[in-house]
Amino acid sequence: MPGPTHSSPALPDEPGRADGAEARDGAVGTTGPVVGTGRTGASELIADALAAVHERFRDLDEGDVATYIxxxxxxxxxxxxxxxxxxxxxxxxxxxxxxxxxxxxxxxxxxxxxxxxxxxxxxxxxxxxxxxxxxxxxxxxxxxxxxxxxxxxxxxxxxxxxxxxxxxxxxxxxxxxxxxxxxxxxxxxxxxxxxxxxxxxxxxxxxxxxxxxxxxxxxxxxxxxxxxxxxxxxxxxxxxxxxxxxxxxxxxxxxxxxxxxxxxxxxxxxxxxxxxxxxxxxxxxxxxxxxxxxxxxxxxxxxxxxxxxxxxxxxxxxxxxxxxxxxxxxxxxxxxxxxxxHLHLMHRPDRDVPTLYQSTRADRLRQLAHRTPAQLRRLRDLGSAISVRAVQGTVEFAAAETILRSVDELPSPLPSGERWLILDLRRTARVVTLGAQLLRGLVVRLQGQGVHVVVVDPFERRLLAGVDQEFTSFEAAQRWCEDRLLDAARAA
Structure with a gap:
């Protein structure tokens, strides 16, 4: 009986993969997708797991072949x-x-x-x-x-x-x-x-x-x-x-x-x-x-x-x-x-990584270049008015809830009442519909409290509507928020 095989689509720069087939115990023909010339470690593990299941049940000799046709x-x-x-x-x-x-x-x-x-x-x-x-x-x-x-x-x-x-x-x-x-x-x-x-x-x-x-x-x-x-x-x-x-x-x-x-x-x-x-x-x-x-x-x-x-x-x-x-x-x-x-539909999925990989404020960030000593002192004193939440993975309900809870108590605002929140979505794969609705509600609520919400997304996917600004780099978002904070401090 043929051994386990692994196949994957032919790659344009690998012409030798166009018509081959690989098996653990020798070559076999294939009418399906093209078979590769080697396995990665992950592929080997999957093939071995499948082979073990096959081996376990191949001698299960119960039941009858259909005869009504x-x-x-x-x-x-x-x-x-x-x-x-x-x-x-x-x-x-x-x-x-x-x-x-x-x-x-x-x-x-x-x-x-x-x-x-x-x-x-x-x-x-x-x-x-x-x-x-x-x-x-x-x-x-x-x-x-x-x-x-x-x-x-x-x-x-x-x-x-x-x-x-x-x-x-x-x-x-x-x-x-x-x-x-x-x-x-x-x-x-x-x-x-x-x-x-x-x-x-x-x-x-x-x-x-x-x-x-x-x-x-x-x-x-x-x-x-x-x-x-x-x-x-x-x-x-x-x-x-x-x-x-x-x-x-x-x-x-x-x-x-x-x-x-x-x-x-x-x-x-x-x-x-x-x-x-x-x-x-x-x-x-x-x-x-x-x-x-x-x-x-x-x-x-x-x-x-x-x-x-x-x-x-x-x-x-x-x-x-x-x-x-x-x-x-x-x-x-x-x-x-x-x-x-672990494929059961009711199985609770485990997150490989936490939703928030960074939760900080501007006075704890690396300072940007081209700031004067006076500006740097002002940012150290008032930088807590700029908060950062860096998000990763897929934002579904549970992830969105984590983000919402993380901003329940943002630092105190400037005397003018202004604060800034940078949502860093550089590592975010996608935001599902319910997650987007929850985050949109968060944006509206924060803006009603005088918080300016800024998004960082290098792919310009427009994952969240209604934010104050969106930037493709974190440094640009940080600079924009700091400039607004310094303007507000001078006005005070």
Whole structure:
């Protein structure tokens, strides 16, 4: 069985990386992203962790291969692949990560994303709900009032979602579905003709569901034509490596981290991941979220995708299924990876660094050049009226609260009532919406108290609106505040 591999996008100045593949136990072929010629220490650790998880569960021989689609019954139950794709574009694999299999229900979140891009959330929700069903993937239950299927992850909802993809014909509709799956995977994909025929010949339950929805008005397109598109959609061939890149695209706000293509809008990935978290694992969704705590989707061919939002995408494959239709090895391995990497959605994130790395005042700063002795004496005496708060990292609610508390009691003002606050954002990665709202409220409150708020941001990102001045260097901000202080002192 192939050993663990690590791949990353080819670099323009490294032509030798264009078509190679590396494995711990020897070279293997690849149909996915390009494989590098070496690992950094961090890459080695990730690859080793993935290999250890694979090794731990490779001999777990429980469950049964799906048989209700005859072609799926021919799968080799010993196959087991694990792949992880980071939002940086690096891909790590262990086991049978390049063995192709049909995507089946794993196509549902990605086609749901396309329908949302085409129709918008409001129109999609007119036809399919967003509530967990608590039932299996082939549930026939519909909303008794609206006739809608409960969510896009069960077969009923997925059939409706497929029908909502725009296309002048079913051929065009399927071409767009295949194109979006390829964009998520970052490479061309094919359809397994034998599985497609097998699904079509044995899809009576899906036909029953579709005709029932047609009678309620939830499905408005031609039943047989829509089902044909849906069966072809489920028969697209992917690998575990593909699944990792596809889920990493969701983790990365809709941008494929390998190709750099914006596949869908970021808000669409938020909607998709929300439904995956509550409904992607069918009647195991609640326990899955309790134990693994990640958005996920399973498929009857043995595949599973799971998303560490903002970090990486996970792809797994192993044909034997449990009683709920989820891959036994894939579920066990995903649970372990979530535990090791602390990926549970409810896990409190630890800050690597404090929000404030400096909290001081001008009389304690290094004095600027070209100040007269009299000015220096005045700044030593009155410099406490200029406060500095240097911020780093991402400013979300907790970070903004830290900043607010740090300025609850600024030093005493000049006799004129004036004070100055320099917010140094040189090490600030971004300010999220709620953080920006809180800081904007702080700026308004301080200005009402006679405090002039000045921002330092060399990137000129305009992270905070309404401040008195914004500078690209700290020295310029310091000089501006000191000049105002000296002017105010002379006027007094």
């Amino acid at each position: 005859p072609e799926l019954a021919t799968a080799d139950r010993s196959l087991f692949g694990v792949a992880l794709a980071g939002v940086t574009g690096s891909v790590y694999t262990a086991g049978d990560a390049d063995v192709p299999f049909t995507i089946q229900s794993l196509s549902k979140p990605f086609v749901f994303a396309l329908a949302l891009m085409d129709r918008g959330l409001a129109e999609v929700l007119e036809h399919v709900g967003a509530e967990p069903s608590g039932e299996g993937f082939s549930s026939i239950r519909l909303d008794p009032v609206t006739g809608r299927p409960p969510n896009p992850m069960v077969n009923a909802g997925a059939i409706v979602t497929t029908s909502l993809v725009r296309g002048a014909s079913e051929e065009e509709r399927f071409a767009r579905i295949l194109a979006v799956l390829e964009a998520f995977a970052g490479r061309p994909l094919d359809v397994d003709g034998r599985v497609y025929v097998s699904e079509s010949e044995t899809g009576d339950r899906n036909r029953a569901i579709a005709y029932l929805m047609h009678s309620t008005g939830a499905l408005t397109t031609d039943v047989e034509a829509t089902l044909d598109t849906y069966f072809r959609q489920c028969s697209v061939l992917v690998t575990t490596r593909d699944l990792a890149v596809m889920s990493a695209t969701l983790a990365n706000g809709g941008v494929n981290p390998v190709t750099g293509e914006q596949v869908v809008d970021e808000v669409v990935t938020e909607w998709v991941l929300a439904v995956m978290a509550t409904s992607g694992m069918y009647d195991y969704a609640g326990e899955w979220l309790l134990r693994a705590g990640m958005p996920a989707k399973s498929g009857v061919s043995g595949g599973l995708v799971s998303v560490g939002v903002g970090q990486f995408g996970l792809g797994l494959f192993s044909p034997p299924l449990d009683a709920r239709g989820n891959s036994v090895r894939s579920v066990a391995a995903a649970h372990e990876i979530s535990r090791q990497f």
